[in-house]
Amino acid sequence: MKIVNCIMKNLFLFVLSLLFILFFGCSSSQKSIKGLSYDPPGSVITTDKEIEQQHKRTISFSLTKVFVSNEFDGGKLNDFYKINDTLYAAEMYAENAPINNSAWFSFKLWSPIKQNIHLVLKYKDGSHRYIPKLSYDGTAWQIIDSSNYFVDTTNNTATVKLHVGLDTIWFSAQELFTxxxxxxxxxxxxxxxxxxxxxxxxxxxxxxxxxxxxxxxxxxxxxxxxxxxxxxxxxxxxxxxxxxxxxxxxxxxxxxxxxxxxxxxxxxxxxxxxxxxxxxxxxxxxxxxxxxxxxxxxxxxxxxxxxxxxxxxxxxxxxxxxxxxxxxxxxxxxxxxxxxxxxxxxxxxxxxxxxxxxxxxxxxxxxxxxxxxxxxxxxxxxxxxxxxxxxxxxxxxxxxxxxxxxxxxxxxxxxxxxxxxxxxxxxx
Ligand SMILES: [Zn+2]
Missing domain, CATH: 3.40.630.10 (Zn peptidases)
Structure with missing residues (x-):
């Protein structure tokens, strides 16, 4: 039994070292890192296609006094609704599909009442990709604090916590460069x-x-x-x-x-x-x-x-x-x-x-x-x-x-x- 154990142990170590060599032995220290260059089938046809028009509007919630708008160049927000008093959902739809996943979002929020809200970012034909950027003037931007940001890779969504007040917050996938x-x-x-x-x-x-x-x-x-x-x-x-x-x-x-x-x-x-x-x-x-x-x-x-x-x-x-x-x-x-x-x-x-x-x-x-x-x-x-x-x-x-x-x-x-x-x- 002891011999069998010993053989098994050596065999295990052998397989382990083989795997180690396979994974690390052949790679140089400067490996190429591939980008996101995948084309879904059909996305490379270049004749005109139907697109889903985005409705430009400002949405307000009378009870909680939260306002949200996509009425500016680069804005992207297809739907916005309340789940409960402090939780909202923002939905973004791709202009059409199939499409490479570059799930852009960009909208403004404000409220006459200072309050913390939670926001779930949901996507149609895509998944969450960009770490949100915040601005108070549409020009100077900062990345969201990691303690206020959570990505759900199972559902392809993200949840953020925002402090809204009278000063309009610009909330965007990347800085606006229109x-x-x-x-x-x-x-x-x-x-x-x-x-x-x-x-x-x-x-x-x-x-x-x-x-x-x-x-x-x-x-x-x-x-x-x-x-x-x-x-x-x-x-x-x-x-x-x-x-x-x-x-x-x-x-x-x-x-x-x-x-x-x-x-x-x-x-x-x-x-x-x-x-x-x-x-x-x-x-x-x-x-x-x-x-x-x-x-x-x-x-x-x-x-x-x-x-x-x-x-x-x-x-x-x-x-x-x-x-x-x-x-x-x-x-x-x-x-x-x-x-x-x-x-x-x-x-x-x-x-x-x-x-x-x-x-x-x-x-x-x-x-x-x-x-x-x-x-x-x-x-x-x-x-x-x-x-x-x-x-x-x-x-x-x-x-x-x-x-x-x-x-x-x-x-x-x-x-x-x-x-x-x-x-x-x-x-x-
Ligand atoms: Zn590109």
């Missing part, structure tokens, strides 16, 4: 004499699609293309784009030298309708714009494509780098795959040099690179740019909850790294 805020930012930026703005067309609902051009030369040696906000809730990607562009338009010697050699084109807001409608993913026609870069069924993608092609044709210089800003659960760079038919893939090598430079500037930051998803035949913007301009083209994703200061630091230094890389390239 079309008007973009237009103001663009106006401010274009006060610089080397920044020009131009309307390149209108969205399906008539909102301006604006292009920014940053350059201090009539004869650029090459072009850099930057686009963003195809997906409405991806606010952290929008922040990164803003810091990135501000570094290129900044006062540093490097930026000045860069602008005297190159032209940067930025289309920061590709989906203004979706952003202002509080959509989870799609434009006003219910379509994921970043799956429309083969068929170009949507007005917004068509206008952006034509604008980028026209600039290339008029300037008649190479496009050197393309970046599309997004957000997912973690910071990650989706890279256009290496062309395995080539021995020395210049496009891939350039991208890797850029990452190396970002690493050097941010020694404590993990540059998370994922080459597995980028299929050059896919219907995303980076694939179209890669195939059309034959240059590095990638998707730069920021984590939903990445520290805002860290976004500023890494995206500004990523812009510096790119400027250095391209200046070195023309000097060679």
């Amino acid at each position: 079309s008007n805020m973009y237009y103001k930012w663009i106006d401010e930026l274009s006060k610089k004499q080397f920044v020009k703005k131009e309307k390149i067309g209108n969205s399906a609902l008539g909102k301006p699609l604006v292009k920014i051009e940053i350059s201090e030369t009539e004869n650029p040696k090459g072009l850099v293309y930057i686009i963003g906000r195809q997906h409405p809730p991806e606010v952290t990607g929008a922040f990164a784009l803003k810091h990135f562009v501000e570094a290129i338009a900044g006062d540093s010697k490097l930026a000045e030298e860069f602008r005297k050699k190159f032209k940067t084109i930025v289309i920061p807001l590709v989906n203004p309708d979706g952003v202002d409608m509080g959509h989870w993913r799609h434009n006003s026609n219910g379509v994921d714009l970043n799956r429309d870069w083969v068929n170009f069924n949507q007005r917004e993608t068509k206008i952006v494509k034509e604008s980028l092609l026209k600039i290339k044709e008029e300037d008649n210089v190479p496009v050197l780098f393309c970046i599309d800003f997004h957000s997912t659960q973690k910071d990650v760079f989706y890279v256009t795959s290496k062309d395995l038919t080539k021995e020395d893939d210049e496009i891939y090598n350039q991208t890797m040099i850029w990452f190396e430079k970002i690493r050097e500037k941010n020694p404590d930051y993990f540059v998370n690179i994922d080459t597995s998803l980028n299929n050059p035949n896919s219907s995303t913007s980076d694939s179209w740019m890669y195939n059309t301009f034959n240059c590095p083209a990638l998707t730069y994703e920021l984590g939903d909850e990445t520290e805002r200061e860290s976004i500023k630091q890494t995206s500004s230094s990523a812009a510096e790294a790119l400027m250095e890389l391209l200046l070195e390239k023309v000097k060679r």
Whole structure:
């Protein structure tokens, strides 16, 4: 019996060590972390689809004197009702389904009577994703205190405790960054004499699609293309784009030298309708714009494509780098795959040099690179740019909850790294 026990014990230890090796033995210390890039079946069709219209309104409860409203750009609240005197439910519906789960919510609350309320956040065609952000003016935001926030992963809901009073609370999945805020930012930026703005067309609902051009030369040696906000809730990607562009338009010697050699084109807001409608993913026609870069069924993608092609044709210089800003659960760079038919893939090598430079500037930051998803035949913007301009083209994703200061630091230094890389390239 003792021998049998001993054999069993050794066998158990052997299996345990085998499992340990399998799990940890082959992984490097810097594993790739995959983002939330799953497309539910049917969500990639880009012809117009029905959407569920959101009713804009203010709801009041006469007994408890609680008021709630979604009547502002970016607002999202489909239903709101009382469960008991201190517990309410807020329901958010996706604009249509199937849809990638980016369950956006955004509404305002107030009450003439100071009181604590509990709120259950419920979703149709999605589950709770974003840690709530609070603001008293719609501009300065703070993340909800973790002691007032509980996620129920079984029911895909979350419950929050809020102190409401006369001062209106803005309660939102992420900070609000609506079309008007973009237009103001663009106006401010274009006060610089080397920044020009131009309307390149209108969205399906008539909102301006604006292009920014940053350059201090009539004869650029090459072009850099930057686009963003195809997906409405991806606010952290929008922040990164803003810091990135501000570094290129900044006062540093490097930026000045860069602008005297190159032209940067930025289309920061590709989906203004979706952003202002509080959509989870799609434009006003219910379509994921970043799956429309083969068929170009949507007005917004068509206008952006034509604008980028026209600039290339008029300037008649190479496009050197393309970046599309997004957000997912973690910071990650989706890279256009290496062309395995080539021995020395210049496009891939350039991208890797850029990452190396970002690493050097941010020694404590993990540059998370994922080459597995980028299929050059896919219907995303980076694939179209890669195939059309034959240059590095990638998707730069920021984590939903990445520290805002860290976004500023890494995206500004990523812009510096790119400027250095391209200046070195023309000097060679
Ligand atoms: Zn996205």
